Amino acid sequence: MLKRKNIMIVFGKGSNINMISLVIPCYNEENNVEDFFRRCLEVFHQDIEYIFINDGSKDHTYDKIENLSHDYSHEKIIGINFSKNFGKEAAMLAGLKKASGDYISVIDADLQQDPMYVLKMVEFLQMNQDYDAVACYQDVRKESKLMVSCKSLFYSLVNKISDTHFERNASDFRTFRKYVVDSIIEMKEYYRFSKGIFSWAGFNTYYMPYTVQERHAGVTSWNFRKLTSYALDGFVSFSTAPLRLATYLGLIASLGSLIYMFIVIIQKLFIGNVISGYTTIVCLILLIGGILMILLGIIGEYLARTYIEVKQRPIYIIKDEIDYEKDK
Numbered sequence: 019m020l021k022r023k024n025i026m027i028v029f030g031k032g033s034n035i036n037m038i039s040l041v042i043p044c045y046n047e048e049n050n051v052e053d054f055f056r057r058c059l060e061v062f063h064q065d066i067e068y069i070f071i072n073d074g075s076k077d078h079t080y081d082k083i084e085n086l087s088h089d090y091s092h093e094k095i096i097g098i099n100f101s102k103n104f105g106k107e108a109a110m111l112a113g114l115k116k117a118s119g120d121y122i123s124v125i126d127a128d129l130q131q132d133p134m135y136v137l138k139m140v141e142f143l144q145m146n147q148d149y150d151a152v153a154c155y156q157d158v159r160k161e162s163k164l165m166v167s168c169k170s171l172f173y174s175l176v177n178k179i180s181d182t183h184f185e186r187n188a189s190d191f192r193t194f195r196k197y198v199v200d201s202i203i204e205m206k207e208y209y210r211f212s213k214g215i216f217s218w219a220g221f222n223t224y225y226m227p228y229t230v231q232e233r234h235a236g237v238t239s240w241n242f243r244k245l246t247s248y249a250l251d252g253f254v255s256f257s258t259a260p261l262r263l264a265t266y267l268g269l270i271a272s273l274g275s276l277i278y279m280f281i282v283i284i285q286k287l288f289i290g291n292v293i294s295g296y297t298t299i300v301c302l303i304l305l306i307g308g309i310l311m312i313l314l315g316i317i318g319e320y321l322a323r324t325y326i327e328v329k330q331r332p333i334y335i336i337k338d339e340i341d342y343e344k345d346k
């Protein structure tokens with residue numbers, strides 16, 4: 019049973035209680051991690067635990083994290099180095115598992131999300147004991163119209179077919195109380211669609227607007243293809259409705275065939291056998307063939323994911339680690 023604690027934050031460095039943990043997934047962020055850390059030093063006067071996860075970067079991100087832990091050895095810095103790129107979802111999971119603060123925030127390393135909002139989220143949770151988490155959403159989306167429309171279509175569709183509610187535009191930039199994180203890390207699935215996982219876990223979440231900044235350095239690792247495949251993960255992980263499509267289409271096709279059969283019999287009995295309908299037959303074969311292929315594809319998507327899930331491979335592999343606790 020999860021019990022809500024009456025948490026009082028004691029601001030001030032050095033205190034181990036009421037610490038804020040920052041989970042920072044990093045992929046090719048060598049030109050951002052130091053500036054991100056300096057920005058945090060400006061913003062926070064609390065006890066902070068920094069958890070940088072190097073998600074198989076191809077640049078010197080991990081060297082930069084190691085340097086930070088040497089140069090700021092009095093700060094609580096953890097560096098997790100993955101053996102390859104496992105994706106942001108895996109990086110978040112590794113960070114959340116490691117976090118020991120009473121408040122735990124997930125924040126990007128590229129300074130698009132100002133650490134100042136972490137304080138706002140923590141303050142909100144302090145003032146509102148009945149809330150368990152805060153999720154930030156972009157007040158103005160700085161994306162192309164096509165991207166905004168595609169995302170809007172995704173949310174409309176997924177909310178129609180899934181029992182889990184997906185809050186429109188809510189980002190991964192969130193702050194949780196510790197017991198929420200304990201529940202999230204209990205979910206062991208390989209395909210992690212975090213927005214769905216957070217929502218599925220329940221808890222009282224407040225949605226806070228924030229203004230997204232331009233990327234400090236480097237380029238985004240998301241492109242249209244990756245986003246489409248991520249959206250597909252969302253559908254397949256949180257709804258089995260597409261599988262039901264086969265049943266519905268089968269019913270419609272059977273009903274159509276019965277009606278057509280009836281028409282053909284009437285024609286045969288009252289008009290005589292008219293040899294025609296070649297075009298109709300070809301069209302129907304192609305149409306039914308196409309529908310069957312699509313349905314096989316949908317079943318394949320579920321099957322492939324089930325196959326990967328039953329293998330129970332680890333979601334990530336850690337190559338090495340820096341831990342302020344162990345390196346004391």
Ligand code: UDP
Nearest residue numbers: 043044045073105106109126127238239240
């Ligand atoms: N990221 C990661 N692994 C990946 C891709 C991204 O850890 O495979 C990190 C990245 O370093 C950043 C955050 O996830 O801190 C968000 O990524 P990005 O800025 O590319 O996404 P966007 O802000 O454009 O949505």
Ligand code: MG
Nearest residue numbers: 126128130233
């Ligand atoms: Mg970014």
